Amino acid sequence: MKITTIGIDLAKSVFAVHGVNEHGRAVLKKVLKRDKMLAFFANLPACLIGMEACGSAHYWARKLQGMGHTVRLIAPQFVKPYVKTNKNDAADAEAICEAVARPNMRFVQIKNVDQQSVLSLHRVRQGFVKARTAQANQIRGLLSEFGLVIPQGITHIARRVPELIEDAANDLSGSFRLLVERLMEHLKELDRQVRELEAQIQRWHRENNVSLKLAQVPGIGPITATALVASVGDAKGFANGRQLAAWLGLVPRQNSSGGKNILLGISKRGDTYLRTLLIHGARAVIQAAQRRGDTEGWLPRLLQRRNSNVAAVALANKNARIVWALLTHDRTYRRDHESAMPNT
Template identity: 70%
Template sequence: MFQVHGVDAHGRTVLRKQLARHQVAAFFANLPPCLVGMEACGSAHFWARKLSTLGHVVKLMAPQFVKPYVKGSKTDAADAEAICEAVSRPNMRFVPVKQPEQQALLAVHRARAAFVKARTAQANQLRGLLAEFGMVIPLGLAALRQRLPMILEDAENGLPGMMRELVARLVEHLQVLDQQVAELERQIQLWHRQSEPSRQLAAIPGIGPITATALVASIGDARSFANGRQLAAWLGLVPRQHSSGGKPVLRGISKRGDVYLRTLLIHGARAVIGHFERQRDQTDGWLKRLLSRRHRNISVVALANKNARIVWALLANDRQYSANYPSTLLAA
């Protein structure tokens, strides 16, 4: 069900109506063009595009920004009234409407992440079941793939026939998951090679094709963010504040926004720092000074934050990444 709440130019309520899904398009087609506010939830981007083609101005808002405007108990009517109130606020922040191509690419990313999670669970199950028979396999998929054929071929390891058949079945399932992950990664790589913004981002240390394509598809128009810090805050990579009485108090990162993007950026930053620890003479001064005074995990998040700001600068200004850009700017 869809709950509609309408007000006139003076803010007086003129409409309260509940619609079934099949009634929504016809209702708004017969409505004069107006401002439509919606929460950014499931299918919201589809309906935003649909209503935009009917001449309406559609704005999406994060649910946490709408919640403070809810009066009384939680009902559909109260929620719709709160959305109507929130969309009229001049300082409200809105969610850019995603295009079908962006949503399709993000769907591929989500499916790949689900297959990777299932593959990890299957590997852990195999490792746990075999450990009950005294066959301990080191962590990691590489070690598992190397040891499993040897276990199945060894007829003297004491593994019962039923268990041997089960392991063979689970190994086959693990191979199917590997194939699914590889096929989806090929699709992502193909999209990456055809996208100029994605190739620009992949030049940043710590950002590869997977992260670059996910960022481009999720961010869309980077100019919807005022600066790089807003993008980093949207990703949940900035400190959470609890300040009062003129005393600023900064805590850990807020962890708002897209968990998937934040995870990719942090893992990429961890890979960069791991490479630096192996080759300490091949890094910039900023990262070297940061690691000398901060814990490794704090440095990882700081580098991810920095990369997020670089991402905004490249996308918003249509620039190519330059490793020595700050020194070049100072020289100029």
């Protein structure tokens, strides 16, 4: 019994394993407890192992790779078509085993510990930013109930609220003033957490040459550069820059049939966080160009015929392709670079 391909359905405590031989015949159907996983695969000859890209998948992939196995991670949406029956752990493991052996299957790159650590900083920072925004909106909403309207923007909260609390002329009770002070202290603490995490990301950025290289692109700062380096990893996994842009959801959706190509809005697939960072960075570049009054170049010409939102997505798409070129060819960004067009 020589096992060539294995599919593992990951879970918290119990793992379903399905293995086939070189003829595709099932020769292994097993359920393993978490503490038995490493010992079981340590005694198996090297084979191809497939897993869904879910929680703890990168951890197990690194462990199994260290034992000499070839590990491939698959996005869950690409596994679902191979589930033949009702969903259960055994059927999922069999579907993963089937999917990982397909020659045209797309795989997720395995992240190392450093990449996962940086992405954890980004995710926690993102959570604190959302909590800070929610807290600011709550303060603004409570004050509006008493006729005190504060303009949008978190900077107005820090500047105007203390003045309103100290103003004895407004109709606020003592208990409400204390409540708003409590909320303001919470807002300050959330802001402090965000700034400390950003400082950690900045330190990692300054120590990483690839991240420094990406930050030279207009519209990509340290936050976006570190997130791209940690998420993309080896850009050679993408055939071209267009594939990377599509992976980020920055290309149009298609609904084509009968030889008619119909393009819709952007697909918004992939990592929402990365796509948001790239689009926000593109908006900053557009605002700077409008303040300068630029009239020459690709971006000003685009803004003359399209609105700023469309231009922001187009610039984010372009930056994604530039990122792929810089990572794949180990180049440095140059503003005056022109792509070599193929001869026709």
